[in-house]
Amino acid sequence: MTPRTWRYPGRAMFRDYGRAVIGLTTFGAPALFVELSSVMFSLLGGLAALFAAYGIRTAMRHLSRIEVDEATIRIAGTFHRSVTWDAIRDVRIRYYSTWRDRSAGWMQLVIKGGGTTIRVDQTLDGFPAFADIVCRRALAHGARLDGVSRHNAEAIGLNLPTEPGDEET
Amino acid sequence: MFTYIIHRLLIMIPTLIAISVITFVIIQLPEGDYLSNLVQELQAQGEAAALEKVEFLRQQYGLDQPEIIQYGMWMGFWPGPAGFNGLLQGNWGWAFEQDMPVSDVVGDRVLLSCILNFTTIFFIYLVSFPIGVYSATRQYSIGDYGFTFLGYLGLATPNFLLALIMMYFANLWFGVSIGGLMDPEYLGQDWSWGKLGSVLAHLVAPVIVIGTSGTAGMIRRLRANLLDELQRQYVVTARAKGVPRGKLIMKYPVRMALNPFIADIGNLLPSIVSGSAIVAVVMQLPTLGPILLQALQSQDQYLAGSILMFLAGLTVIGMLISDLLLAALDPRIRLGGGVAK
Numbered sequence: 001m002t003p004r005t006w007r008y009p010g011r012a013m014f015r016d017y018g019r020a021v022i023g024l025t026t027f028g029a030p031a032l033f034v035e036l037s038s039v040m041f042s043l044l045g046g047l048a049a050l051f052a053a054y055g056i057r058t059a060m061r062h063l064s065r066i067e068v069d070e071a072t073i074r075i076a077g078t079f080h081r082s083v084t085w086d087a088i089r090d091v092r093i094r095y096y097s098t099w100r101d102r103s104a105g106w107m108q109l110v111i112k113g114g115g116t117t118i119r120v121d122q123t124l125d126g127f128p129a130f131a132d133i134v135c136r137r138a139l140a141h142g143a144r145l146d147g148v149s150r151h152n153a154e155a156i157g158l159n160l161p162t163e164p165g166d167e168e169t
Numbered sequence: 170m171f172t173y174i175i176h177r178l179l180i181m182i183p184t185l186i187a188i189s190v191i192t193f194v195i196i197q198l199p200e201g202d203y204l205s206n207l208v209q210e211l212q213a214q215g216e217a218a219a220l221e222k223v224e225f226l227r228q229q230y231g232l233d234q235p236e237i238i239q240y241g242m243w244m245g246f247w248p249g250p251a252g253f254n255g256l257l258q259g260n261w262g263w264a265f266e267q268d269m270p271v272s273d274v275v276g277d278r279v280l281l282s283c284i285l286n287f288t289t290i291f292f293i294y295l296v297s298f299p300i301g302v303y304s305a306t307r308q309y310s311i312g313d314y315g316f317t318f319l320g321y322l323g324l325a326t327p328n329f330l331l332a333l334i335m336m337y338f339a340n341l342w343f344g345v346s347i348g349g350l351m352d353p354e355y356l357g358q359d360w361s362w363g364k365l366g367s368v369l370a371h372l373v374a375p376v377i378v379i380g381t382s383g384t385a386g387m388i389r390r391l392r393a394n395l396l397d398e399l400q401r402q403y404v405v406t407a408r409a410k411g412v413p414r415g416k417l418i419m420k421y422p423v424r425m426a427l428n429p430f431i432a433d434i435g436n437l438l439p440s441i442v443s444g445s446a447i448v449a450v451v452m453q454l455p456t457l458g459p460i461l462l463q464a465l466q467s468q469d470q471y472l473a474g475s476i477l478m479f480l481a482g483l484t485v486i487g488m489l490i491s492d493l494l495l496a497a498l499d500p501r502i503r504l505g506g507g508v509a510k
Contacts, residue, residue: 016172019179026182030257034245037259047178054175094500096173098180098492105502108172121172148501155502 003069006130008061012123016058023051066120068133073111075118087114091138093131093149093156107152109134113143128156135160173496181485188481189256193240196470196477203265203468204232230263230471243474256478262471266464271475275457279479281350282445282456284368285375286483289441290434292376293383298430301391305426306418308396316388323385328444332378332451339374347374348453356455375452379445383437391430398422424498431494438487442480 028048031041064077074082090112097105107122109131124130135153139145139161145153153160204223211219227233231242231249241247243262245255254260261271304313339347350371355364398404399422407417446458453459457476464473 019175022182023175023179034253034258036257040257040259050178051175054171057171095502096170096176096496096500098173098176102502106172107502148499151501 001068001070003067004133006066006068006124006126008064008121008123009125010062013058013062016061016123017055020051020055020058024048024055027051061121066124066130068130073118073134081116081118083111083114083116083118085137086141088138088141088143089113090144091135091149092146093135093152095152095155107131107156111138122156128158131156132158132160170493170496174493177489177492181489184485185482188485189244189478190240192474192477192481193236193243196465196468196474197236197239199468201468202232202470206468207265226263226265243471256475261475264464264469264472266467266469266472271472274460274472275476275479278455278457278460281368281454282442282458283483285350285372285379285445285454285456286438286441288372289376289380289383289445290437292380293387293437296380297384297387297391301388301430302395302418302423304388304392305395305399320385320388323381324389326381328378328382329447329451331381332375332448335374335378336452347371350375350454350456375445375448375454378452379441379448382444383441387430387433387437390433391426394426394429395422398425428495428499431498432491434487434491434494439484442483 027044028051030036031044031048036044060078064075064080067074067076072082072084073088074080088111090110092110092112094108094110095102095105096108097103099105107127109120109127111118111120111134120127120130131153135145135149135158145160150160204227208220208223211223229250231239234242238247241255242249243255245253245257245260247253247255249255255262261275263269264271264274267274300316304316307313336347339345351364351367352371355361355367358364399418401422404417404422407421408414445454445456446461448454449456449458450462457480461473461476461480463469464476
């Protein structure tokens with residue numbers, strides 16, 4: 001297999017930075033600059049910390065790249081992680097939407113195995129191709145893909161092979 | 170899920186701001202305010218000293234300012250005479266009628282309202298889940314007809330009427346009053362194990378009264394969802410392959426039928442909160458309902474506005490919990506819906 005590399009595109013990352021900044025400003029600014037009761041300080045401070053963590057995670061994603069080769073899938077960057085294909089036990093494709101009719105959402109690919117969890121969002125450039133490679137290779141190495149993931153995979157145009165015992169999920 | 174939580178929290182910001190604007194506008198809609206009415210009364214009685222205090226309160230809370238500034242001061246976005254000191258800073262304002270801070274007026278009632286509302290939701294789910302599953306899996310049995318009848322009765326009976334009926338028969342048959350949320354000796358006392366036990370014992374009646382209609386609705390909804398699922402082909406196939414009945418029902422159809430059941434937490438909370446206000450008046454429960462009613466009648470804007478904002482916050486949190494549970498339970502795309510690129 002030819003080694004391949006994927007990155008998160010700048011435009012998607014800037015949207016995420018925007019979200020982090022809005023959250024930090026809305027919750028962090030009052031916590032820092034206005035005299036608050038202890039309850040409100042804890043509440044707003046906690047929410048601001050959550051958005052700060054989101055901003056840090058976005059920056060880490062922005063600086064990282066995802067590499068796939070014959071033996072492993074790895075996230076290269078500040079906090080690198082890797083998992084070998086034969087160590088993968090579970091692959092999931094999850095769909096999230098904040099709309100009541102569940103439109104305009106996004107997918108997330110979760111790869112678990114060897115004590116590591118790798119999460120990749122749909123904003124990744126070439127996500128369907130990446131998900132296709134990961135799912136196929138993980139299935140070939142005996143990993144499990146549940147019914148929900150198969151349903152979501154179909155929705156992004158993946159035609160995955162069936163696996164023995166799939167109906168058990 | 171982390172990204173999802175962040176997206177949901179960001180949606181909550183404009184939602185809460187919109188609710189606060191609507192709440193403030195509705196409270197301001199009637200002519201005059203509490204202090205104007207009080208001034209008229211005091212002028213009629215010729216009490217000049219009290220008039221000075223009213224004028225002080227009017228300036229302190231910006232009631233002589235344009236409404237947009239009043240809103241800003243109430244929320245804590247705009248500085249008043251005491252600087253930024255509104256809801257955002259944890260200051261609920263002044264209850265004019267009781268002549269004390271709103272936080273002192275509501276006191277324990279906030280906690281008791283939360284306990285009552287969340288216990289009611291727990292009761293609704295605890296009771297409706299087994300009954301809904303039973304009714305669907307034994308459709309048209311005597312048990313199903315019985316629960317259906319009780320369900321319709323629960324849906325059709327107003328909560329306050331049920332409260333009156335329960336209070337009447339509890340008094341007639343057992344000679345006890347089931348009003349209130351604790352024994353009289355614990356009123357105004359600090360929290361203790363005895364007080365907690367008394368509150369839990371007194372919760373039974375109001376929880377049943379407030380939760381009956383919600384339980385009935387949930388049973389109907391779960392039954393209908395589960396019946397739909399049970400008729401699907403995968404269930405027939407699994408049954409034909411000899412999958413044990415209990416495993417077959419609980420592992421697939423019940424899981425699928427739970428989605429609307431969980432999504433309803435968000436709708437359940439507002440109806441419970443609004444329903445419990447009237448029941449609280451009838452059953453003399455020391456929750457926020459009776460105070461809210463009194464504050465609206467007397468146009469006590471800070472008291473009413475702060476309670477409404479608290480209840481709205483409770484509802485928004487309920488919606489958040491419902492959405493998070495739903496995202497965890499059913500992370501499937503709905504085919505036909507869009508996927509962001």
